[in-house]
Amino acid sequence: MDVLESTGYIQREQDILRPRHPVTTLADPVIRFNQLITLPQAAIVEQGFAEQAWHAAAPTFNSKILGPHFEDLARTFTRRYAHTLLPGGLPGPVGTTEVADPAARTKHEVDVIALALGERPQAPRARTALIGEAKATAARRGTGDLKRLEHIRGLLTDQGYDTTGTTLALFSLHGFYPDVTESAADRDGLLLVDLPGLYGIG
Incomplete structure (x- = not known):
């Protein structure tokens, strides 16, 4: 292996x-x-x-x-290029994780998570730079996807991780609904990446 x-x-x-x-x-x-x-x-x-x-x-x-x-x-993009878009600049280790949701008795899979620069993987109370969801389905991404990420960020906060500077990222093969793009224009800490953006042509 x-x-x-x-x-x-x-x-x-x-x-x-x-x-x-x-x-x-x-x-x-x-x-x-x-x-x-x-x-x-x-x-x-x-x-x-x-x-x-x-x-x-x-x-x-x-x-x-x-x-x-x-x-x-999406993870490769985050490792190589997201530093040009993130408020904190270059992120640290990038990978995936599962976040427990005790109230719902379930776990949430996180497609993309980046720790802050200088943090070590699996360190308790680590600072997170980005949590993201990557969907290649035919549907555009909407506010439901954003609310899911906000919920996951809240769970991480409750579990002791530092999410004060965490950017939420949606990666979509087929773009986004207008309400999400309008939300991204009006707030900091939300990153939308479509397919042209993923390849640096949009």
Whole structure:
């Protein structure tokens, strides 16, 4: 596994806030596509039913390939370019986490979380620079997504993390509803990144 990781075939995402086993995935989405879509559907495609095969594979493609790849792009963007947009400048470690919600008896997955520069992963009461959600679904992102992030930020505050300077970030493949863009224009600490923005062309 170490050799595969060092050569870039697999990548490991460590929970930034808590000691858990890292999530290991195949790094190349094309290889994931081959393993999850091409090989299982090969017999159907060879029989001439490519359209039906693609229709059957679409949920797997969206949830196991497109979605995770978009989340990975959002984390890469945060590591390399978000310092030009964040009030605090360069962030520290970037990754993912799960935030417990005792009142709702559930956990919230956080697609993108960045600690403040100088903070160490899994340190108690660490300062957080950014928490974000990355969605590759066809729907635009709206106030519901923003309220979810605000709720997660409140949970982190209750758990002792310093969120006073935390930027909320929404990454969307298909843009945002007007109410969210208007909110971003009227307040600090809210970052909206669409696909052109993710690639630095918007």
